[in-house]
Amino acid sequence: MPRFSIRSIEVFVREMPPDRMPFTVGRDLSAKSRRPRAVFLVRLELVRDSGPAEIVVGRSGDRPSFGWLDKRTDRAPGEKLADLIDLVKMARDIYLEEGRGFTTPFALWRSCHAEITRVAAGAGQESLTASYASALFERAVIDACCRASGLSFFEAVHREALGIEPGLVHPQLGDMRLPATLPPQQRTRFAIRHTVGNSDPLTDDDLEQRIGDGEPETLLDYVVRHGLQYFKVKISGDGEADLARLSRIWNEVLVHADQPAVTLDGNEAYTDLEAFRSFLDAFEGELTGLLQHTLFIEQPLTRALTHDTGTADLIRAIAQRKPLVIDEADGTVDSFAGAFAIGYGGVSHKNCKGVFKSLLNHALADHFAHTTGRDAFLSGEDLSNMAIVPLHQDFDTLSVLGISHCERNGHHYAYGMSHLTEGEKERLVERHGDLYREGDDEVFFAIRGGEVSCGSVFGPGFGGTTQPDWDSFTPLDEWVPG
Numbered sequence: 001m002p003r004f005s006i007r008s009i010e011v012f013v014r015e016m017p018p019d020r021m022p023f024t025v026g027r028d029l030s031a032k033s034r035r036p037r038a039v040f041l042v043r044l045e046l047v048r049d050s051g052p053a054e055i056v057v058g059r060s061g062d063r064p065s066f067g068w069l070d071k072r073t074d075r076a077p078g079e080k081l082a083d084l085i086d087l088v089k090m091a092r093d094i095y096l097e098e099g100r101g102f103t104t105p106f107a108l109w110r111s112c113h114a115e116i117t118r119v120a121a122g123a124g125q126e127s128l129t130a131s132y133a134s135a136l137f138e139r140a141v142i143d144a145c146c147r148a149s150g151l152s153f154f155e156a157v158h159r160e161a162l163g164i165e166p167g168l169v170h171p172q173l174g175d176m177r178l179p180a181t182l183p184p185q186q187r188t189r190f191a192i193r194h195t196v197g198n199s200d201p202l203t204d205d206d207l208e209q210r211i212g213d214g215e216p217e218t219l220l221d222y223v224v225r226h227g228l229q230y231f232k233v234k235i236s237g238d239g240e241a242d243l244a245r246l247s248r249i250w251n252e253v254l255v256h257a258d259q260p261a262v263t264l265d266g267n268e269a270y271t272d273l274e275a276f277r278s279f280l281d282a283f284e285g286e287l288t289g290l291l292q293h294t295l296f297i298e299q300p301l302t303r304a305l306t307h308d309t310g311t312a313d314l315i316r317a318i319a320q321r322k323p324l325v326i327d328e329a330d331g332t333v334d335s336f337a338g339a340f341a342i343g344y345g346g347v348s349h350k351n352c353k354g355v356f357k358s359l360l361n362h363a364l365a366d367h368f369a370h371t372t373g374r375d376a377f378l379s380g381e382d383l384s385n386m387a388i389v390p391l392h393q394d395f396d397t398l399s400v401l402g403i404s405h406c407e408r409n410g411h412h413y414a415y416g417m418s419h420l421t422e423g424e425k426e427r428l429v430e431r432h433g434d435l436y437r438e439g440d441d442e443v444f445f446a447i448r449g450g451e452v453s454c455g456s457v458f459g460p461g462f463g464g465t466t467q468p469d470w471d472s473f474t475p476l477d478e479w480v481p482g
Contacts, residue, residue, distance in 0.1 A: 004145060006099030007045040007055060009092050009137065012473030014039045015482070016386075016419045020211055023384070023413045024199040025234045026071075026267035034067035036081060036481050039386055039419070040088065041473055042136055046144035049101065058144025059467070060136055061389040062352045063410075068328065068383070069129045071268055071302075081481060084132075087125055088476070091116045091133035095141070104163025105141045109356050112137070117332070127331030128303070128353070135354040139393055142355060143462035153396045153462040154186045157359070164356065166363045169333055173363055181366040183402035188455035190398060192447050193230035193263065194222055195382070195409035202248055213415060214440065220253050222412065226447040230405045231262045232381075235300075237269030239279035243286060250290040261405075262293050263379070266300035268328055273311055276300050280318060296323040296346060296379065303329040307338055315343035325379050336361045340368055340376060348381040349401060351394045355462075362401055380406030387417055387436075387445075388424060393463035395454045408452075411445035418442055421469045431466055432456045 016037040025034070041061040047053060066080040075083075094115050095108075102108040113134045120130035146156045156162050158179045166173040201207050201218045216222040233249060235242040254260040270276040284291050305311065306329035318324065325346035326339045333354075336347040347365075349358040358378065365376035380403040385391040391410065398406055416439065417425055425443045428436045434453040437446040446452060457464040 003049055003103050004099075004148065005047050005049055005101050006096060006141070007047050009045075009096055009140070010043045011088060011092060011136075011476040012041045012043065012470070013476055013479040014041060014419065014473050016414065019413045020213060020215070020415045021201075021217070021413055022199055023195075023197045023409065025197060025265070026236060026269045035063055035065040035384075038064060038479075038481070039390065040064055040136065040476065041389060041468065042140045043470060044095075044137070044140035044144055046141070046148060048148050054148075056144045056148045057467075058140040058142070058147065058461075059389045059463070060139035060143065060393065061386075062132070062136060063384045063386070063390070065352075065383055066129075068267070069132055070126045071328070072126075078481075083123070083125060084129060085476065087116075087120055087123065087129060087133045088136060090119055091137055094119070095137040099141070105138070105145045106163040106165065106356060108141060109134070109138050110168070113333075113354070128328060131331055131353045131357070135352055135357075139351060139355055139462060143393070147461040150460055152458055152460055154400050154458060157182065157400050158184075164359060166360055169360055170337065170364060170367075172337075173367055176363060176367070178359060178363055181363050182400060186458060187399045187402050187404070188458070189451055189453050190380075190395070190403075191230050191405035191451050192226070192228065193232045193380075193405050193407045194219075194226075194228050194412075195407055196231055196233045196249065197409075197413075198234050198236050198245075202245075202253055215415070215444075216412070219249065220256060223253060223257050227450045228257060228447075229260060229450045231257075231260060232298075232407045233262055233264055235264050235266050235269060235279075237266065237271070237275075239275065239282060242279065243282055246283070246287055246290060250287055254290075254293075260293055261295055262290065263295050263298060263325075264300075265298040265327070268299055268302045270300050271302055271305070273301060273305065273314055277314065277318060280321065284321065291322070294322060296325050298325040298348065298379065298381070299327040299329060300324065301329075303331065306344070307335070307342070309342060312342045319343045319345055323375065323377075327381060330357075330361075333357055333360065336364055340364075340374075345375050346377045346379055349378045349397065349403065350381050350383055351385075351390070351397055352383045355397055358397060358401065378403060382407040382409050384410040384413070386410045386414070386419060387428060388420070388466055388468050389463060392454075392457045392466070395457055396463045399454075399458060408445070416442035416444040421472050423469055427466055
């Protein structure tokens with residue numbers, strides 16, 4: 001018997017102020033080709049089909065990073081954004097139709113995700129884009145159902161109130177119960193893995209003129225101000241240039257960090273496996289110290305090459321030196337299983353790819369580690385999550401997965417919480433003093449000793465109870481991208 005029904009779904013846009021510095025990745029040094037200055041927010045109204053006819057609101061949100069979702073060079077940025085918006089609208093209609101009566105969030109996600117994937121493929125969309133559109137509404141359903149049940153996300157997962165049955169998606173997991181694979185305690189503190197974009201200034205020598213807004217402007221500034229230990233460094237696919245930049249990072253900046261730990265992210269920059277191996281050979285020969293402090297390398301190859309089974313021998317040889325993690329190549333629910341069989345060891349968690357997918361990937365990693373003897377793991381990565389909803393919900397998922405350090409990049413390319421209303425900022429300071437701090441003229445992400453504390457976020461619902469000012473947004477149907 002159905003337990004819930006969706007009454008309405010609205011999608012809104014909040015436009016962002018200009019970034020204080022550009023964020024560039026991969027081979028494309030144009031920040032404008034990645035996304036508009038905006039955040040998508042979903043407001044979903046849910047009705048429980050038994051008991052009082054109470055309407056419960058669920059939320060979710062993400063940056064519409066079309067350039068990360070779809071890197072095909074024969075498609076213009078405007079075309080990619082338009083197609084993403086069309087798919088988000090189609091996904092909304094699918095959730096409204098399928099959500100007229102459902103038993104659990106997991107059951108609804110399975111039916112909706114399959115249909116959204118089918119529709120996206122028919123429209124020539126990337127599977128990663130389909131995952132994004134599906135995940136946008138999946139999280140709003142999870143939030144609403146948790147609120148309707150009076151449970152936090154952690155409680156809902158561990159009490160199996162979301163209806164998650166891993167074996168229905170991955171038969172190799174059999175009758176595995178998800179809570180048995182997860183940490184029994186919720187994590188409330190995370191080390192921040194600071195993103196170093198391809199155009200980020202490393203030291204004062206890279207600055208023609210300071211911004212002068214009182215916030216750190218170079219990587220060295222951030223190390224000194226926040227006591228950072230973890231770093232995520234973007235590489236461009238130009239091996240010589242990457243090695244020169246990595247040498248500066250290691251010798252000029254990370255010497256000031258206490259026991260630094262680094263991950264490299266290619267964002268699909270390498271289109272040739274031999275070229276990537278040559279880069280890794282040179283990296284090992286020229287920067288042995290940095291290589292020893294490198295935890296893993298994320299998505300060095302294109303998503304198509306990642307899943308080429310013909311690369312298995314060489315990938316396994318490379319993985320003996322450093323673990324390899326998939327990110328953009330994690331477009332479908334079985335992407336991690338396929339990549340692990342080739343030789344990849346890890347998969348990124350991002351809420352924008354799906355909360356259920358990350359939970360299932362965690363179960364797969366547990367299964368693989370026990371059945372193959374190989375390391376299998378999830379890493380915590382970021383799609384420039386911004387407060388309130390996207391950031392808080394991502395921390396909530398990380399807290400359940402037990403990931404100890406996570407990439408965070410939305411806080412330093414933007415000027416604090418300048419995208420929020422004054423009322424929203426007041427609520428953050430009042431309710432979440434562990435996660436935010438007040439500056440002279442703005443509210444900022446509070447990093448202390450390289451870490452953040454966010455226990456205040458984890459209340460009833462998914463991502464806590466703090467609501468955005470809904471009347472400050474523009475409906476997606478009325479939004480004209482600038």
